[in-house]
Amino acid sequence: MEFDISEEQELLQGMVRQLVENECPLARVREIFEGDSGHDPELWKSLIEVGLAGTAIPEEFGGAGLELLDLALVSETLGNGALPGPFFGHSLAGLAVLLGGSDEQKKTWLPRLAMGDAIGSVAFAEEGSSWQPEEWTLQANGTLSGAKKHVPYGSIADLIVVGTADGGLALVERSGGGVETEPVDGADRTRRLDDLIFDGAHCEILPDGQRASGRVRDAGLILLAADAYGGAARCLEMAVDYANTRQQFGVTIGHFQGIKHQLANMAIRVDPVRFLCWYAAHAFDKIPDESERTAALTKAHATSVFMQTARDTVEAHGGIGFTWECDVQILFKRAMFDRAFLGAPAVHRERAAVLAGW
Amino acid sequence: MDLSYGEEYEEFRREVQAFLAESWPPRGDEAQLPQNEQIDRFRERGVEAGYLSRSIPRKYGGSEQEADSSKAAVIGEEFRRAGAPMDLLGGGVSLLVPTLLERGEEWQKEKFIKPTIRGHIRWCQGYSEPGSGSDLASLQTKGELVGDEWLINGQKIWTTGAQFADYCFCLVRTEPEQPKHAGISYLLIDMHQPGVEVRPLKQMTGNSGFNEVFFTDARTPRDWIVGKRGEGWLVSRTTLKHERSGLINVGQATSQLPALVDLARRSTRNGRPAIEDPEIRQKLAEVEGFMLANEYSLRYRATKDIKGQDPGRIQLMAKLIRSDIGQEVAKLGMELIGDDGLLAGGAASEMGRPDGPQDNGAWVTTYMGSLAGAIAAGSSNIQRNIIGERGLGLPRDAAAQRGK
Numbered sequence: 001m002e003f004d005i006s007e008e009q010e011l012l013q014g015m016v017r018q019l020v021e022n023e024c025p026l027a028r029v030r031e032i033f034e035g036d037s038g039h040d041p042e043l044w045k046s047l048i049e050v051g052l053a054g055t056a057i058p059e060e061f062g063g064a065g066l067e068l069l070d071l072a073l074v075s076e077t078l079g080n081g082a083l084p085g086p087f088f089g090h091s092l093a094g095l096a097v098l099l100g101g102s103d104e105q106k107k108t109w110l111p112r113l114a115m116g117d118a119i120g121s122v123a124f125a126e127e128g129s130s131w132q133p134e135e136w137t138l139q140a141n142g143t144l145s146g147a148k149k150h151v152p153y154g155s156i157a158d159l160i161v162v163g164t165a166d167g168g169l170a171l172v173e174r175s176g177g178g179v180e181t182e183p184v185d186g187a188d189r190t191r192r193l194d195d196l197i198f199d200g201a202h203c204e205i206l207p208d209g210q211r212a213s214g215r216v217r218d219a220g221l222i223l224l225a226a227d228a229y230g231g232a233a234r235c236l237e238m239a240v241d242y243a244n245t246r247q248q249f250g251v252t253i254g255h256f257q258g259i260k261h262q263l264a265n266m267a268i269r270v271d272p273v274r275f276l277c278w279y280a281a282h283a284f285d286k287i288p289d290e291s292e293r294t295a296a297l298t299k300a301h302a303t304s305v306f307m308q309t310a311r312d313t314v315e316a317h318g319g320i321g322f323t324w325e326c327d328v329q330i331l332f333k334r335a336m337f338d339r340a341f342l343g344a345p346a347v348h349r350e351r352a353a354v355l356a357g358w
Numbered sequence: 359m360d361l362s363y364g365e366e367y368e369e370f371r372r373e374v375q376a377f378l379a380e381s382w383p384p385r386g387d388e389a390q391l392p393q394n395e396q397i398d399r400f401r402e403r404g405v406e407a408g409y410l411s412r413s414i415p416r417k418y419g420g421s422e423q424e425a426d427s428s429k430a431a432v433i434g435e436e437f438r439r440a441g442a443p444m445d446l447l448g449g450g451v452s453l454l455v456p457t458l459l460e461r462g463e464e465w466q467k468e469k470f471i472k473p474t475i476r477g478h479i480r481w482c483q484g485y486s487e488p489g490s491g492s493d494l495a496s497l498q499t500k501g502e503l504v505g506d507e508w509l510i511n512g513q514k515i516w517t518t519g520a521q522f523a524d525y526c527f528c529l530v531r532t533e534p535e536q537p538k539h540a541g542i543s544y545l546l547i548d549m550h551q552p553g554v555e556v557r558p559l560k561q562m563t564g565n566s567g568f569n570e571v572f573f574t575d576a577r578t579p580r581d582w583i584v585g586k587r588g589e590g591w592l593v594s595r596t597t598l599k600h601e602r603s604g605l606i607n608v609g610q611a612t613s614q615l616p617a618l619v620d621l622a623r624r625s626t627r628n629g630r631p632a633i634e635d636p637e638i639r640q641k642l643a644e645v646e647g648f649m650l651a652n653e654y655s656l657r658y659r660a661t662k663d664i665k666g667q668d669p670g671r672i673q674l675m676a677k678l679i680r681s682d683i684g685q686e687v688a689k690l691g692m693e694l695i696g697d698d699g700l701l702a703g704g705a706a707s708e709m710g711r712p713d714g715p716q717d718n719g720a721w722v723t724t725y726m727g728s729l730a731g732a733i734a735a736g737s738s739n740i741q742r743n744i745i746g747e748r749g750l751g752l753p754r755d756a757a758a759q760r761g762k
């Protein structure tokens with residue numbers, strides 16, 4: 001038994017960390033955050049160049065052929081840098097095609113997604129926080145009509161994987177017409193959302209969609225949890241840095257035990273989440289019996305911890321922490337996204353309860 | 359990353375099962391022996407077979423096995439399933455023995471280790487004093503070398519199990535002219551002598567787990583010292599190294615969950631089974647999230663230890679995480695027992711960790727007992743200082759600096 005990531009995985013994370021530091025330090029994150037589209041094609045290109053757009057897509061389709069654990073490690077690192085852009089939705093769309101698509105669909109789409117020739121996204125949510133496959137209502141019979149909410153980068157995505165009635169999945173090419181997008185005024189400006197209205201849009205059903213949709217949801221939960229761990233760790237680091245620089249009463253505020261203990265309490269919640277996320281991702285890859293429930297618990301736990309850590313980090317910064325100027329707000333809003341997207345913690349804790357037979 | 363045991367370990371599991379089928383519960387004549395005798399014989403065989411006292415050298419009564427957390431996990435699972443006696447816990451085995459292994463004289467190891475791990479002699483830990491708790495290094499119990507003996511005078515307090523102990527491993531001030539930390543020695547003291555008086559203290563749970571211990575010209579031989587004179591503080595810290603015997607109990611961090619779920623199933627809340635109550639379901643799942651995160655932190659740590667790599671600051675957090683979760687479990691238990699929360703309580707694990715279903719009275723005791731984890735062996739605030747300073751790199755506590 002060995003519970004640790006491999007040397008290759010450490011190298012992967014190191015490479016991604018370097019990329020984030022070089023291409024998109026927080027100052028650049030802020031520019032994109034403030035910008036209109038929330039998307040920087042140059043930055044996206046640099047991710048594509050190192051193969052991240054196809055991290056979990058098999059090599060035969062031009063991807064890196066890695067597993068969800070690797071994808072989660074990438075998400076963790078991107079989350080740590082609050083990296084803006086379509087990575088999350090794009091990765092899920094690729095997994096949906098891979099797990100639910102026909103050979104033909106895989107051949108058509110996976111190489112394009114892996115090479116970054118197409119941006120993918122997922123349209124799951126419907127009115128009333130209906131994120132789960134069993135809650136989807138859109139009928140897909142060659143064409144698709146109806147509304148989907150909170151679609152990541154719905155207005156720039158080329159390929160949209162839509163959740164349909166009976167927990168199925170369908171592919172819609174945005175350029176095919178019949179898709180209207182309405183930007184959502186979202187809090188997290190590093191991951192933009194659009195509401196979509198399909199009006200007779202041409203669609204293709206994924207033949208194994210019903211079997212895949214739960215798995216795709218679970219993968220999404222794990223990637224959000226990993227992003228949340230990365231973000232929470234960044235918050236903690238910011239709070240510690242601030243405590244070691246800001247002076248009051250003639251000393252750095254880290255001298256005050258009140259601050260020290262708040263930071264220690266944050267740390268004991270944040271640090272273990274890393275290992276929980278690894279486990280959830282590993283279970284997705286290797287322990288199918290435990291995977292669904294673990295994904296639910298992990299998403300609920302990791303995103304709750306991130307949210308609370310972001311709140312504590314604002315507090316630890318005093319007045320400056322409460323400003324738009326302070327970068328903590330960017331992390332705070334990522335925490336809001338991670339927490340609510342695919343369903344709030346309470347939703348997944350209840351699912352975990354049901355799955356345990358409680 | 360590989361959480362499966364693999365064929366090698368399944369083979370090992372079959373060996374352990376065969377051993378247990380043969381040895382526990384005892385059969386024939388042996389089944390007629392008094393229980394402690396049965397357990398003693400079983401432990402002897404468990405050591406011979408390489409399943410017990412795995413981190414302790416053969417010559418001191420252990421089975422000297424290579425650290426292997428998978429094997430340890432398999433042994434734990436199978437022994438628990440069979441209800442067989444495991445390695446003893448408690449201060450003697452978990453604190454003194456590792457310290458002796460690291461710093462003891464050869465004769466000390468030979469004399470003390472085997473009977474300690476077999477439970478033939480029992481120890482208490484004489485560290486805390488009325489005036490020295492968190493600031494342990496301020497301790498005042500005096501040790502004076504008179505001829506070939508140390509003469510010990512002073513008082514210890516909160517000494518768990520002193521009323522049953524044969525010996526005490528004790529921190530004593532032997533070099534009064536030295537600065538605080540440098541004036542302490544680590545002495546071993548026979549509790550069965552006229553100079554030692556033990557007075558049990560009644561705990562809030564109603565039980566008497568800990569005691570006051572008075573030393574009045576108590577004696578111990580000159581060479582019953584571990585490490586050199588004045589090194590006692592350092593000697594008492596060496597213990598930590600030995601925790602890394604790869605004996606992390608897989609599943610230990612989630613072991614309290616079944617007890618809670620059991621309680622929720624048989625309790626009523628708002629007129630229906632508590633397990634159906636949305637708030638309870640949320641709380642159970644929330645607590646489980648913390649437990650799972652801790653479980654995998656421990657497994658990571660065990661993996662790093664076995665590879666001889668530094669697990670990093672997560673290792674500083676284990677105690678606080680564990681006692682925090684223990685308190686959450688206890689509070690949820692209290693929530694579930696309803697009106698039985700008016701009652702005085704009943705027998706339960708003193709440190710408040712229910713590892714299996716227990717009755718409502720025991721949950722009351724758990725509710726109180728879980729606080730012990732936040733106080734004993736370095737209070738939660740002291741843990742936060744350690745995490746903040748050594749883990750996060752924040753400045754040292756001003757008061758602690760001055761006391762240096």
Ligand SMILES: Cc1cc2nc3c(=O)[nH]c(=O)nc-3n(C[C@H](O)[C@H](O)[C@H](O)COP(=O)(O)OP(=O)(O)OC[C@H]3O[C@@H](n4cnc5c(N)ncnc54)[C@H](O)[C@@H]3O)c2cc1C
Pocket residue numbers: 257482483484485486487490491492493515516517518519567568730733734735736737738739740743755
């Ligand atoms: C059930 C139980 C069993 C025990 N068994 C043993 C035993 O077998 N042998 C033994 O030697 N001892 C034993 N102890 C004693 C235990 O180690 C001490 O109680 C503990 O170290 C705290 O010391 P104290 O009680 O003097 O509290 P104090 O040190 O007086 O602490 C009181 C409060 O002040 C806080 N505090 C103190 N210093 C600081 C600081 N620097 N920063 C922030 N907060 C601070 C503490 O966190 C605590 O909340 C046991 C205790 C309990 C509860």
